[in-house]
Amino acid sequence: MKYKDYYASLGLERGASDADIKKAYRKLAHKYHPDVSKDPGAEAKFKEVAEAYQTLKDPEKRAAYDRLGTHSPGEEFRPPPDWGPQSAGPEESFEGIDLADLLAGLAGRQARGGRSGARMSFRGEDYEVRADISVEQAFEGAMLELHLSIPEYDAEGRMRRVPKTLKVRVPKGATDNQRLRLAGKGGPGLNGGPDGDLFLNVHLLPHRLYRVDGHDLHLDLPLAPWEVALGASVEVPTPGGPVQLKIPAGTSAGQKLRLAGRGLPNPKGASADLFATVKIVMPKNTSPRERELLKEMADSSNFSPRSELLRESANEN
Amino acid sequence: MKIEVTELTWAEQPSGYSLEELAERTQLSRADLEMLIDCGAVSLREPHALEVARVAARLRSDFEVDLNGVALALTLLKRIAKLEIELGGLRARRPGA
Numbered sequence: 028m029k030y031k032d033y034y035a036s037l038g039l040e041r042g043a044s045d046a047d048i049k050k051a052y053r054k055l056a057h058k059y060h061p062d063v064s065k066d067p068g069a070e071a072k073f074k075e076v077a078e079a080y081q082t083l084k085d086p087e088k089r090a091a092y093d094r095l096g097t098h099s100p101g102e103e104f105r106p107p108p109d110w111g112p113q114s115a116g117p118e119e120s121f122e123g124i125d126l127a128d129l130l131a132g133l134a135g136r137q138a139r140g141g142r143s144g145a146r147m148s149f150r151g152e153d154y155e156v157r158a159d160i161s162v163e164q165a166f167e168g169a170m171l172e173l174h175l176s177i178p179e180y181d182a183e184g185r186m187r188r189v190p191k192t193l194k195v196r197v198p199k200g201a202t203d204n205q206r207l208r209l210a211g212k213g214g215p216g217l218n219g220g221p222d223g224d225l226f227l228n229v230h231l232l233p234h235r236l237y238r239v240d241g242h243d244l245h246l247d248l249p250l251a252p253w254e255v256a257l258g259a260s261v262e263v264p265t266p267g268g269p270v271q272l273k274i275p276a277g278t279s280a281g282q283k284l285r286l287a288g289r290g291l292p293n294p295k296g297a298s299a300d301l302f303a304t305v306k307i308v309m310p311k312n313t314s315p316r317e318r319e320l321l322k323e324m325a326d327s328s329n330f331s332p333r334s335e336l337l338r339e340s341a342n343e344n
Numbered sequence: 345m346k347i348e349v350t351e352l353t354w355a356e357q358p359s360g361y362s363l364e365e366l367a368e369r370t371q372l373s374r375a376d377l378e379m380l381i382d383c384g385a386v387s388l389r390e391p392h393a394l395e396v397a398r399v400a401a402r403l404r405s406d407f408e409v410d411l412n413g414v415a416l417a418l419t420l421l422k423r424i425a426k427l428e429i430e431l432g433g434l435r436a437r438r439p440g441a
Contacts, residue, residue, distance in 0.1 A: 056406055062399050062421065077406060150368050153398075195352050203432070206355035206395065223369075226355055238436035245436045281439060294354065304439040 028106060030098035031126050033079035041093070045084070052080040078127045088130045128178070128186045151223035152178075152214035158207075158227045160197060162234045162244070165291055166266035168199035175225075178214055195227065200292040202242055203231045236264060242291040242299030248284070249308040250274060265289040265301055272303065280307045360389045361397075369394060370401040376411055385415040396422070 034041050037051040058064065059073040066072075082088045098104050106129065160169055173195060176188045193212060201207065206226050213223025231239050238245040248263060258276035262269045265286065272284060282305045290299030310317070363381075366388070367374050377397065380386040386396050396418060403414050 053407070060402075060406060062402060073406075153369055197352055198354075204429075206392075207352040208355040209352055227352060240433040240436035243436075247439050283437075302437070304437075306439060 028104060028124060028126060028129070030095070030100060030102045030104045031078070032098075032100045033082050033092060035100065036075050036079035037083070041097075043083075048080065048083045052076060052084070056080075082127065082130050091130060124187050128188070131186075147218060148220035149217040150220045151216040153223040154213045154225045156225065156227050157230060158197065159230050159232050160201065161232050162237050162239065162291070163266055164197065165201050165229075165231060166199060169197045171195050171197060173225075173227075180215070180217070193225070197227070197229070198294065200242065200294040201229045202291055203229065203239060205229045237266070237301075239291070242293045244290045244299070244301045246301065246303055247306045248272075248303035249306050250278070252307055252309065255279070255305065255307055263301075263303055266291070274305075278305055280305055355394075360387075360391070361393050363388065366393060366397045370397045372397060372401045372404070376400075376404070379411050380415055380418070383415045385418040 034043065037043075037048060037055065039047060039051055043051070055076045056073065059066070059069040059076060061070040061073055064073075082092050095104070095106065154175065156173055156175070158171055158173075160171070171194070173193045175191045175193065177191045178186045179189050180186055193209070195209060197207065206228055209225040209227070211222045212225040216222050236246050244266070246264070248261070250259070250261065254261065254274055255278040256276065258278075259274045260271050261274060263272045263286065267289065270286065270289065272286065274284070278284075284303045284305065286301040286303065288298045289301035292298045313321070361369075363374060363377055366372070366386075367377055370377075372380075377386065380397075380400055381388065386393060386400065390396070399421065400414050400418055403409050403417055404411070409417065
C-alpha cells in the first residue's frame with residue numbers, strides 16, 4: 028500500500044490543531060473545488076485535499092493514521108496486521124486497498140462495534156468522467172477507452188479498488204458540455220441496491236480550423252481581392268470533406284457565408300451549419316505586372332470606400 | 345483484464361427526475377431538495393436536474409454551506425454557465441479568434 032502524507036496535502040505540520048486543519052481545508056477547497064476552479068488540475072488536487080480532510084477531521088481516523096508513523100509520500104508500507112481482513116493471507120491482505128478506504132472502513136467497523144447492522148440496500152455511486160474529443164470525433168462518433176478504478180466489496184464488506192476498462196461508443200453529434208450516460212456502469216449497489224451510472228462529460232478540443240458554437244461551426248475563409256471582386260468558386264474544408272462554395276461578386280471582408288448542414292450532426296434534428304467568414308488576404312509579394320494592373324484599376328475606378336465615413340463626420344461637425 | 349464494449353446514451357432526461365430519484369442519487373435529504381426546489385435553485389423538470397442537484401450536494405458537504413448559501417451559489421453558477429455559453433458563441437463567431 029502506498030503512503031499518503033495527509034498533513035503535507037493540507038500544508039500542515041503533524042501537530043496541527045483541529046482548527047488549523049479546518050482552516051487549511053477551507054482555504055484549499057475554495058481554491059481547487061471543481062465547481063469553482065477552471066484549472067484542469069484542480070479536481071485532482073481537490074480530491075487529495077478532501078481525502079486528507081476526511082481523515083484528519085475525524086479524531087479516531089486521525090489517531091489511526093498517526094499510528095502509521097512517518098513515511099515519504101508514495102512509499103510502500105504495510106499497515107498493522109489487525110487492520111486487514113481476517114480471512115485473507117498475510118501477503119495479500121492489503122492488495123488493492125487504498126489508504127483512505129482502509130481508514131474509512133476502520134472507522135465504520137468501530138462505529139458498528141464489529142457487528143453488521145440492518146442490511147439496507149444502497150444504490151451504487153454514480154461516476155463522472157471527463158472525455159476530451161476532437162471536432163472530427165464529434166462529427167463521426169468515436170470509440171473511447173475509459174480506465175476506471177471500481178470498488179468491490181469482499182465477504183467482510185471491505186472495499187478494494189479494481190481496475191476496469193470500458194470501451195464506449197460516443198454517438199455522433201456530441202458537443203461541448205454535453206453529458207452522456209452509461210446506465211449501470213457506475214459503482215456496484217450494496218445489499219441488492221441497483222448499480223450506479225457512469226456519466227461522461229464531453230469537452231471538445233480546440234481545432235486549428237473550426238470554432239464551435241453549439242453544433243454550428245465557424246471558420247475564417249481567406250480570399251484574394253480579385254475573388255471577392257469578381258466572384259469565384261472555392262474549395263472549403265468541412266468535417267465531412269471539402270465542398271465547393273460559390274463566392275458572389277462584390278463580397279466584402281467579414282461577411283459570413285452559410286454552408287447549410289455542414290456543421291456537426293445534431294441528434295435532435297438536422298445537422299447544424301458551417302459559417303465561413305470572409306477574410307481578404309493580399310499576396311505578400313506582388314509582381315511588377317500585378318502592381319501595374321492594380322495601379323491601372325486605382326486610376327480608372329471612382330469607388331470611394333470611405334465616402335460614407337467622411338459624410339457622417341462632416342454632418343457631426 | 346476484461347474490457348467491456350458498450351454504447352452511451354444522452355444523459356439529459358427530458359421528462360425530469362422524481363424527488364426520490366434525485367435524493368437517492370445525490371445523498372441530499374428530501375427536505376433539503378424540497379427547499380432548493382421551493383426557492384427555484386433546482387427544478388425537477390429541467391433536463392440537467394441531476395447535475396444541478398449533485399453540485400448542490402457537493403457544495404453542502406465539501407464546504408458545509410447552509411441551504412440558503414447553496415441555493416444562492418447554484419443560481420450564480422447557472423448564470424455563469426449561461427454567460428460562458430454566450431461568450432463561447434460570440435468568440436466562435438468572431439473572425440480570427
